[in-house]
Amino acid sequence: MTSATHDSTYSWTRLCLTLMVALVANAGMWAIIVIMPAVQAEFGVSRADASLPYTLTMIGFAVGNFVVGRAVDKWGVTPVLVVCGLIISGGYGLAMLSGSILWLSLAQLVVGFGTSVGFGPLIADISHWFMKRRGIAVAIVASGNYLSGAIWPLVLARVLAEDGWRASYAVLALATLVVVLPLAFALRRAVPDTAHQMAEAAALSNAQSSGLSSRALACLLGLAGVGCCVAMSMPQVHIVSYCVDLGYGPAVGAEMLSLMLLGGVASRLVSGLLADRLGGVRTLLLGSVLQAIALALYLPSDALISLYVVSLVFGLSQGGIVPSYALIVREYMPARDAGTWVGFVLMATIMGMALGGWMSGWVYDVTGSYQMAFWNGIVWNGLNIAIMVWLLGRSRPRAPAQPLSGTI
Template sequence: MTDHSAPARAPDNRPYILIASVLLLFVSAGGMYLIVVALKEVAQEFGWPRAVPSLAFSLQFVGSGFGGILMGWVLDRLGMGAPALIGTVMISVGAVLVSGIDAAWQLYLIYGVMFGLAGQGSLAAPAMANIARWYDRRRGMAVGIVSSGQALAGIVWPPIFGMFMEATGWRDMFFWFGVLCLCTMLPLCLLVRRKPPGLQGSVVAEGTSRVREKDKPQCPPMTPNGIQFSLCGAMIGCCVAMALPLGHMVAFATDAGLPVDQATLVLSLILMAAFASRVVLVGLLSDRLGGLRALFVFSAVQGITLALLTTVSEFWALCAVGVLFGLGYGGVFPVYTVAIRDHLPLRQIGWRTGVIFLFGAIGMALGGWMGGYLFDVTGSYTLPFLIGAAFNMGNLAVVAALIARLRPRAPQPMQA
């Protein structure tokens, strides 16, 4: 006999949201590596200095930063469905349009607006902020897994792009990637459109609000705006350092005498290590140490290995240092989301994440452009890599100050 007195249990949609979010970031992040692989070929075809495609690479981060604020606001009010759909259409159409460019301003416009503002800005920060709203326990693990989609893109796409470009040229590479994005990402938008149960309706559930109050330190020594301001400054420092190898590793390795296939393999190994870091280390460290302390560890590894890259040129050495760099770099972005969720108001997590990630985008843009500009001036990547390591030291100083001012909170038992 069926018992009708027991309330029906709502289905757990978290695994579907998690998987769909990973796949969205995996496919869409491929667009970031298109210009990385084709940087030298695009510059040579048009007779441009490398600073031109490097600036396009940078503009997507600037655009994504501003887009992340707008789409964070949309996420807080409408859920993830609208940002996911906008990002899907913009990246798909943008890739197709790049295949037909004949002027630098066209490349800048497409990368700044379509790949950046309305593309990555609609997906990267909103997806991580969204999954942080779905999970209370093992939040660091969930955020790390979702962000691993970007790292997985770096493992898979650069070798494919390299082979495709050598076989058909960079224009066809962009065109067919755009077609692939549209076909694969549209169905995923339907899965991520759901809202977390605690946020369905006009107000946040009271139980959720009470739990979040327990997460806050007693008599916090900093206001939310003060914490956010500090995280913005820290984000610039680590992202300038991060962007240099990501944007210039293929060019850096081929300048050292490596063929394109080995150069793209070095980049893939970096991102393979970043993938492993996000899947395993982000949850392991942030769920035990907290977001800020985990951030300090990952950033320290990133800065040290970036400086080491200036001392090596052999294939095996680049692979070894690159893997260590990837382990550090891979954890940096996700643990910012964990730190934001740890110390800032839940109902504002979307737009606050967008603001902080905007400063990360500025740092990525500055680092990517600086690498190309200083290479054109000096003929070497040594100076930009060392300047990036100095920026990373600034990040460590800010994070250390935050750790000192914000008392560690004891982990609270929380129902998933």
């Protein structure tokens, strides 16, 4: 059973506008990866220390997904987008003034917090406007993060080569003000109360089948998210530095990152279609297994062509994992708290990215290569697989595509 609110013409229009916001708002978490070799050379620090700004970015991004998600539940998406757009631009400005790795790291903490509005909060918001196609809608918005990572590194690599990393950040600050703030006002319409009421029955049914409270399930999903994203962070965070070490240069690394993330976009879209039939748990489990296989393929690969191929395979394997967490939240938890719980679980996944980004740099410093860092990721990925297998065996979640009375 559906309503005029769900899967409507306005729903799809809102989806397109939301994707445009995500393309720009998410740039901050990828820009620091592109400038990492330049920052390391300028400040004369170790690889682990050069990874610190990324780690602080992801910590800010993680906390922001929870805090900003709760704010969206309370005040709506438009005012929160405006405030976060100003925070993002201010963070870029602070980064441009940095004279040390510590200052840059603190500025990136601000950037990461503001950037969070382009991920979990937007995913939670769009999930209210779809029923039959919720999986693909969530996947499209989540793909904004990867599309941002595919587009901006190529743009910034050119600016970086010609004018330095500070000029790259000036471009991002201006783009945020010009794009995010105006589009925020185009998303003013609120979800009707009846839509929230209709969602409660389906969430309650699935929650009872699992025997877990919302809080317990969120903590379990958070632990799984840390495991999968420690693994995911190894190629995403260090592929540029890895290519520099191999003598291929940062531009080649940026191309591999873009290829990886474009593959991730395709993976997210396919996973969204699958999730509309299989549900979030099964879709997440499939993606996690494929990610472990792709990580293993990096171990024997250091030639240029093979790295391009494996980076594409990695992107195609893991893109649907993180959006599946949001779908599981919507399948099992109350709709009125969607921003809070989606934000909490995605906060945990991003903390895993932050931990994994630093941990991979630390393993590199200790061992002198990235081989053990890849193995470290594979082990952490196993934790996520084990939790999903347990959850799938404990409950039988209903796929969103199946018609349910009282479902959003």
